[in-house]
Amino acid sequence: MRQATQTLRRLRSPLAQTRYQLKVLHQPIETHAFPSFADTLRQHGKYPLKRAKLEILQLNLGKLCNQTCRHCHVDAGPDRKDEVTSKEILQRALELIRIHQIPTVDLTGGAPEMNPHFRWFVEQCSAICPHIIDRCNLTIITAGKQYRDLPQFFARHGLHIVSSLPHYSKNRTDAQRGQGVFEASIEALRMLNDVGYGQPDSNLQLDLVFNPTGAFLPSQQCTLERVYKDKLLRKYGIRFNRLIVITNMPINRFLDYLLQTGQYEQYMQTLIEAFNPATVDGLMCRNTLSVSWDGYLYDCDFNQMLDLKINHPSPHLLDIDIDSLEGLPIALHQACYGCTAGAGSSCSGEIAS
Amino acid sequence: MANDGYFNPEDLKRFGEITRYQQTLGRKFFDYYREVFKEGALTVREKALIALAVAHVVQCPYCIDAYTEECLKNGADEEEMMEAIHVAAAIRSGASLVFGVQMINHIEKKTM
Ligand code: SF4
Ligand code: SF4
Numbered sequence: 001m002r003q004a005t006q007t008l009r010r011l012r013s014p015l016a017q018t019r020y021q022l023k024v025l026h027q028p029i030e031t032h033a034f035p036s037f038a039d040t041l042r043q044h045g046k047y048p049l050k051r052a053k054l055e056i057l058q059l060n061l062g063k064l065c066n067q068t069c070r071h072c073h074v075d076a077g078p079d080r081k082d083e084v085t086s087k088e089i090l091q092r093a094l095e096l097i098r099i100h101q102i103p104t105v106d107l108t109g110g111a112p113e114m115n116p117h118f119r120w121f122v123e124q125c126s127a128i129c130p131h132i133i134d135r136c137n138l139t140i141i142t143a144g145k146q147y148r149d150l151p152q153f154f155a156r157h158g159l160h161i162v163s164s165l166p167h168y169s170k171n172r173t174d175a176q177r178g179q180g181v182f183e184a185s186i187e188a189l190r191m192l193n194d195v196g197y198g199q200p201d202s203n204l205q206l207d208l209v210f211n212p213t214g215a216f217l218p219s220q221q222c223t224l225e226r227v228y229k230d231k232l233l234r235k236y237g238i239r240f241n242r243l244i245v246i247t248n249m250p251i252n253r254f255l256d257y258l259l260q261t262g263q264y265e266q267y268m269q270t271l272i273e274a275f276n277p278a279t280v281d282g283l284m285c286r287n288t289l290s291v292s293w294d295g296y297l298y299d300c301d302f303n304q305m306l307d308l309k310i311n312h313p314s315p316h317l318l319d320i321d322i323d324s325l326e327g328l329p330i331a332l333h334q335a336c337y338g339c340t341a342g343a344g345s346s347c348s349g350e351i352a353s
Numbered sequence: 354m355a356n357d358g359y360f361n362p363e364d365l366k367r368f369g370e371i372t373r374y375q376q377t378l379g380r381k382f383f384d385y386y387r388e389v390f391k392e393g394a395l396t397v398r399e400k401a402l403i404a405l406a407v408a409h410v411v412q413c414p415y416c417i418d419a420y421t422e423e424c425l426k427n428g429a430d431e432e433e434m435m436e437a438i439h440v441a442a443a444i445r446s447g448a449s450l451v452f453g454v455q456m457i458n459h460i461e462k463k464t465m
Contacts, residue, residue, distance in 0.1 A: 169430035210428065219426040223396050227428055 001139060001180035003068040007077035008256060015256050015307040016075065018307040025250065025306075025334040028265070034272055036186075037227075044277040048329040051299065054322060056299060058106040058347070061085045061115040062293045066143045069164075069177045071211065073305055075252040076110040084114070089295045090121045092317050098128045100322050106288075106347065108135040108301060113150060126157040131287055133160045141188040148191075155195045155204055162244065162347075164209040165189075168231040176213045189238045190258040198240040207242045215263040217274060217342055221245040221350045244349035247271075249338040251305050254310055271337040279344030282351040285330045291317055299330045301347070308333060365415045378450035398427035405434060 008016040015021055029035040041047040062084030085177035097105060105125055112118055112134060125132055134154065141150045154161055163185075167173045170182040189206075193199065198206035208228065212218050225243035232238040248254045250267060258264040285299035289310075295317040298304040308331040309315040312324065344351030365430050370454055372379025401423040408416035 167428070167430060169432065171432075172430050212425065214425065216426050218421050219397065219423075219428070220392075223392065223398055224428045226396070227398060 001067075001184055002178050003077070003258045004070045004174075004176065004178040004181075005068050005253065007068060007079055008075045008252060010011075010077070010079050013150070013256060015252065015259075018305070021251065021255060022306060022308075022333065024255065024264075028268065031167065032218075033265070034268055034334065037332050040272075040275055040337075041280065041332070044280070046277065046280045047056065049283070049286070049332060051325055051328045051330060052286045054100070054102065054289055054325055056104045056284070056289070057093065057097060057102045058087065058108060058158065058288050059090075060108050060110070060290065060292055060301060060304060061112040062110045063116065064114045065087075065110040065137065066114065066140055067111070067137055067178055067181065069253070070257055071176055071213075071248050071254040073249045073254060073302060074110060075253040077221070080110065083293050084110075085117070085293045085295075087117050089291070089293075089317055090117055091297075093291065094121070094124050094128070096317070096320075096322060097125065103128065104131045104133065105129050106135070107134040108347075111137050111140045113140050113147060113304065119153065122153075122159065123155050123189075126159075131160060132157070133162055135162050135164075138163045138165065138185040141191060142184045144283045151188075151191045151195045151197070154192075155197065158204070159233055160207070161192065161197060162207045162209060163189075166209070166211050166213050168228055168235075172213045186236050186238065189232075189236070189240070193237075193239055198238075200239070202220040205242075206240045207244050208240050209244045209246055211246045211248055215248075215258060215261070215267045217247060217270060218245045218345075220343065242349070245345070246345075246347070246349065247338050247341055247345035249302050250335050251302055268334070268337065271341045274341035276340055276342060276344060276352060278352040279340045282344065282346070283330075283339055284346035284348070285339075288347075289322075302335060302338075303331055303333075306333060306335065313325065330345050360414050362415075362418065365419065368415075398424075398429065402429060402433065402437045406437040409447055410441045422429045423438050 029036050063076045063080035068077040173182040196202040197204045226245050288303045289300040290304050292304050297310045297315045405420040
């Protein structure tokens with residue numbers, strides 16, 4: 001498997017600094033080319049956007065990943081070895097999950113399975129939380145001997161697996177995620193199917209993620225799901241439950257791609273023109289708390305990557321009082337237009353179909 | 354608006370302006386157009402692939418850009434899109450070649 005690109009950090013790109021990214025994202029407002037996201041919400045009577053009841057604790061277990069996909073909003077990659085969540089932070093997360101009976105825990109990264117405490121955490125968490133999502137990039141399952149039993153481990157703990165496969169064609173997938181990723185992903189999907197994931201008579205849920213392999217918006221989730229199911233079953237004998245459609249966010253490597261290819265302004269324009277007020281109430285930042293590898297708190301994983309912390313005087317997992325979150329105004333920015341375009345986009349797919 | 358040449362990509366965004374001198378007909382056209390491309394007996398994806406193929410036959414650069422993007426949005430890949438335009442090209446060349454029979458008929462009529 002070959003890497004699709006290198007991390008912005010390794011390339012010493014100015015975009016590796018979140019402050020620079022925010023400057024790029026907010027520049028066109030200063031020249032009045034794009035309306036600010038906050039103003040757009042105001043126009044539709046949706047401002048300020050406030051946090052609702054906490055339902056999902058999303059833990060980003062680190063930026064370490066075996067892949068370096070070209071669109072990655074995390075800027076994850078194999079070189080980010082020093083940014084992985086510690087056991088202390090995970091202990092605290094378990095405590096909060098237990099005390100507040102948080103119904104869903106969502107594990108993401110990087111490749112969450114590369115965190116040395118991943119299996120320990122899942123074992124502890126599955127005893128106290130009814131729904132654990134693992135955002136598995138598939139290829140990690142085939143990346144080495146120590147990972148090959150992951151499908152059995154996932155099944156044993158009833159994890160809900162959500163995996164990116166941006167296309168059912170090898171060309172499109174490899175162009176975004178790296179040469180050889182498609183074949184490794186198909187092998188991993190077969191292994192997941194073999195232990196019962198995605199099978200009609202099983203409770204083991206396997207969802208795939210479609211995100212556009214370029215600077216365009218995705219189409220309807222239901223149409224794409226039908227095509228995916230048909231193609232993957234006919235050609236590879238693979239089954240899965242739902243297809244989740246996610247819009248690419250102009251953050252980190254996808255922002256870099258847009259700038260490098262001269263498509264940034266046009267993409268932002270497309271997102272802004274497709275603003276759909278019906279998506280706002282269902283935005284994931286309203287019911288999710290996102291935790292970074294070092295324990296800081298954000299309204300969503302995108303804000304985490306832009307280092308826009310929750311609007312709270314102590315935005316850290318070790319200090320937070322969960323009950324004080326509801327009603328806090330959400331930290332907004334121009335990339336938010338990515339979540340409200342068309343049918344909307346969140347970690348669980350379309351918002352308003 | 355001043356324009357230096359034909360086929361300015363920016364003009365596609367102004368397509369709506371064709372209602373300018375004939376609102377009734379223009380609006381009816383857009384209503385019809387919207388209705389045609391809705392999910393029906395054919396999926397929006399199948400319709401996008403047909404539109405892409407037809408766009409090549411009518412050689413409309415606006416439609417080619419628009420329906421290339423529409424196909425990608427709907428998850429079509431390069432192979433499917435290229436095959437679709439081959440279907441259009443095959444019909445187009447077939448439609449020329451079938452007249453070869455008329456040519457043969459005429460040759461037979463005119464020659465010994
Ligand atoms: S998109 Fe996912 S799999 Fe790809 S580099 Fe980023 S974290 Fe890793
Ligand atoms: S990026 Fe999306 S999820 Fe995050 S704060 Fe903005 S609208 Fe909410």
